[in-house]
Structures are given as C-alpha cells and as structure tokens.
Amino acid sequence: MAFKRILLKLSGEALIGQKGFGIDQTRLSEYAQEIKSVYNSGCQIAIVIGGGNIFRGLQAEKGGMDRVHGDYMGMLATVINSMAIQSALERIGVPTRLQSAIKMEQICEPFIRRKAVRHLEKNRVVIFGAGTGNPYFTTDTAATLRAIEIEAEVILKGTRVDGIYSSDPEKNADAVKFETLSFDDVYAKGIEVMDMTAFTLCKENKLPIIVFNMNAYGNLKALVEGKKIGTLVTM
Ligand code: GTP
Numbered sequence: 001m002a003f004k005r006i007l008l009k010l011s012g013e014a015l016i017g018q019k020g021f022g023i024d025q026t027r028l029s030e031y032a033q034e035i036k037s038v039y040n041s042g043c044q045i046a047i048v049i050g051g052g053n054i055f056r057g058l059q060a061e062k063g064g065m066d067r068v069h070g071d072y073m074g075m076l077a078t079v080i081n082s083m084a085i086q087s088a089l090e091r092i093g094v095p096t097r098l099q100s101a102i103k104m105e106q107i108c109e110p111f112i113r114r115k116a117v118r119h120l121e122k123n124r125v126v127i128f129g130a131g132t133g134n135p136y137f138t139t140d141t142a143a144t145l146r147a148i149e150i151e152a153e154v155i156l157k158g159t160r161v162d163g164i165y166s167s168d169p170e171k172n173a174d175a176v177k178f179e180t181l182s183f184d185d186v187y188a189k190g191i192e193v194m195d196m197t198a199f200t201l202c203k204e205n206k207l208p209i210i211v212f213n214m215n216a217y218g219n220l221k222a223l224v225e226g227k228k229i230g231t232l233v234t235m
Helices: 025-040 057-062 067-091 113-121 139-149 183-189 196-204 219-224
Strands: 005-010 044-049 096-100 125-129 154-159 180-182 209-213 231-234
Touching (some): 005 025, 005 139, 025 067, 025 219, 044 113, 044 139, 057 067, 096 113, 113 125, 139 196, 183 196, 183 231, 209 219
Parallel strands (some): 044 125, 096 125, 180 231
Antiparallel strands (some): 209 231
C-alpha cells in the first residue's frame, strides 16, 4: 500500500450523477463502494466533500446575496452531502464519524483534531463537514487544512477528468495530460489545480496532491495501492 492515511476530496457536483440537482443515490452508492474497497485494504481515510450540487456561495453573490451569508449556506450544503456519504458508507458496513466545523451537536460531533485522529486509528472513516467554518474559504482549502492537521500523506482530489491537462480537455482536443508537476510548474504555467489559498497551503506544508478521475471504477483503490493514476503534484 502506497498510502496509510489519505484525505479524499470529493466534489459535491459529482453527486448529481444522472440527476439534474441534489444527490443521485446510485452515484452515492458507487462512491461508497469505492471508498469501502480502500477501507478494506487497511488505509485510513478522511473525506471532505463540497456542496456545489446544492448551493454555491459565489454564484449566490452574483445574484445579489451577501457573500458571507452565501458561504455559510454553502457550508451547510457540505454537511448535507457529508451526512449522505456517512449514511451510504454505514449502510455497507463501514464505520464512520462525522465532524463539523460549525457546531450542530444534534447531528454530528464538533471538529476536534485529536478525536479525529483517534477515530482514524480505530479504523473509522472520518468525514469533515462545514468546510473550515469560515466564509471566503473553499472546500479545497478545508480539505487541505484537515489533511495537514491529521497528517495525511496525500490529498486525493477526485474529479470527473483523469488528471491535470495543459488546457481544458473538455474544450480543447489537443490538451495534454501531465503525469507529474511540481508546485512551481503549476504557478509558472498558470494551471488551476485548486484555488490559490488551498494550493499554497499544500505547497507550504509539502502535501502532495493527486488529481484523478473518481468516476472510473477501481481508480481510488489502484491509487492507494501505488499505481500511477491521474496527475501528481509534488515538491
Ligand atoms: P471512542 O471513544 O474512541 O470509542 O469514540 P466514539 O466516537 O465511539 O465515542 P463517543 O462516545 O464519543 O461517540 C459515540 C457516538 O456518538 C458516535 O457515533 C459519535 O459520532 C457520536 N457523537 C459523539 N459526540 C457527538 C456530538 O457532539 N454530537 C452528535 N450528534 N453525536 C456525537
């Protein structure tokens, strides 16, 4: 096994699956199965999921909503997705704990770093909800922050494309995929991997990022086993 402790960042939008909005139960179950296969190999797993399938703070701001207000609504959306993932995992026998950056004790535990690490050591999948608990930060930043706090070896960013390309592969047929990139390459080429706050936090803490296609069956397990999938960003 290449990694003993990972932070898996999932996109909220991916949960839309075949539906127009919200959560596609089929996609949710598929993700849970992928996570279970890694869990069964003994890897410790923490998860951060976005909320874009339900609410996007930035877009709401364009429509005239106060940015901070919109960001808090987005954080709540991530808690809904976290609860969905939690339920899907527990349904197939994977023990989980959900911790939120915003206190909502009827629903989940508050984020306590030491407790999160203890849960991981006891082989529970830990899901972190409500982002960082602060407006102006993305879920990529939350994922990075939590990954550093729990000393994950890598952040696995699950997307619908199979890595980082020289330009948008969905728009340009001649886009070239990178196998590896250094943090400095990403700055120099102006490629967007994560927002700059998240990306810089990774660089400053020497936390490698792997961008991969989460929708391809078996990818996550293969990655954790050490196969070269997606694009690795490292020092
Ligand atoms: P260990 O002490 O390591 O065994 O961890 P544990 O999570 O099993 O113990 P704990 O007694 O803290 O939690 C038991 C259950 O209650 C778990 O499902 C927790 O997620 C849940 N739980 C703990 N604290 C809270 C809380 O503040 N709010 C909510 N809603 N659930 C909580």
